[in-house]
Amino acid sequence: MMYIKKRLARIFVYSVLTITLFTSLFPIFWTISTSFKKRVDTFALPPKFFNFSPTMDNYKKLFSDPTFVKVYLNTILFTLGAAFLSICIGSLAAYALARNPRFRGKATFEILLILLRAMPGVVLIVPLYDLCSKLHLLGELPVLITIITVFNLPFTIWMLTPFFAAIPIELEEAGMVDGLSTWQIFRQIVMPLALPGISAAAIFLSLLTWNEFLVPVILGDQSTQTLPVLISGFISARTLDWGPMAAASSLAIIPIAVLTVFVQRKLVVGLSLGALKE
């Protein structure tokens, strides 16, 4: 009796998991397979799951357009630039927060970070658009990178602070005895020890920036188009050409799907407002 019950429970568990797995992966499979289909196969009924002859036409079409190559490079530049700037600004601030639990500006800083995380992006984008158009700063990649760095700052700081807090203060004191300046201690002792945390945060920030839509679509222009902006442009086109669309989407999601597998354990800290630790 006990044995049958256990078996039934196992069957239940694994069927729930299989259904979940199918639901979460099918849309991705469908997009990628559509990206390799000829136009006639795209909307074939009954749908062609595997029985089609794959073609690279959609990808060729994308890459033959110089704009697309530029867009892909823009996205990489935007992502790396924002991750780098976030880590520079964020690790300095996170170190200050970790080492000064009661400093004066801390309460204000904390309020600002929470509000920044909680507020819809449009609230800031409307005035930022006004400001940037007055100052002729629209369509400048460095401006986009700086703005997205601030938008991502709550994630950066909440992810990094626990790593800095975990570094034993004795090591810093030893550095001080050796006559190192505060900056040297930070560069030579603290940063190398925080490296695992910093690399996890860098990957997470890259994912966030790669996916960002609102900032580049409003504050950017043709020259700073990123992949999400390009993809959103497809739907306003007169004819919906699903093949190249699926190919562009695949090129947006495949790098992330690969990275996810590597960073999943570290994500808990970043995603939970820093309120939960691994």
Add this chain to the structure above:
Amino acid sequence: MASVGKSSRAPLAFSLPAWILIIPIFIVPLCLGLYLSVFDKSLGFPQPINFVGLANFQSDVKNSNFYSAVKVTAQFMAIAVFIQIPIGIFLAMVLHSASKFASMFRSSLLIPMLLTPVAVALMWRFMFSSELGIINWVLDKLTLAQPDWLGNVNAAFFAVAIVDSWQSIPFVVLITLAGLAAMPVAPQEAAMIDGASTIQRIRYVTLPLLKPVLLVILLIRIIDSFKLFDIIFILTRGGPGTATQTLSMLDYNTAFTFLATSRAAAIGVVLALMSLPLYFLWKKVISVSS
């Protein structure tokens, strides 16, 4: 002791670069938004700009689109809290009890969460196509009704909710799993020895112990459903009519479709005020969680 004092004083300057960026990119736009909201600036009509006091707020209050947006936003929040969180907790518990392939299941479940929302929405849009989409093909095979997913007022709401759930439930699962993994085993064993059934164990042992984690999930799902934007932008742009127009979407459309900068700034001020209670909720959750 002097050296310790030095070590804790010097790094204060380290938060300076963060402040230097926060001020022009967060604080100045908030103030500018407040300033714009009491004028009648419009990119469509570049006439001289006049001070109009609270007129923009008054016309918001009179505007039925505004109420509809509040309602739609609240509905998406309700989906997050009452549908996504329970499903996510259930899946996490099931996943937690599976020993074989657990990490494989976990990684593949997490991929949807991190994918570009714009690309995700586009691929679902493809699957939702009413004539030739795969979802309606399956519904047809099952002899079920095939809605015009993005063209029908009710179906469009559910389409957005489905796509948001597809991306957000994995988040609930991931955080719950972290909570389950960190949970002490002793109370579970004690309950088992006392002869508690699985349901009783979940109800009286697991869920109470998970409370801090669940509060964090609740807070973040409320915040993120409040901010929901990209998916709606690609799937419906707030339509058909105003069926999926959240407050964010209304603000966007006012500013960048109707070019009414000051009206949009006024909606922005209202949205900023609405995020204030989230700050207090956050403080409360942190005090319970730690």
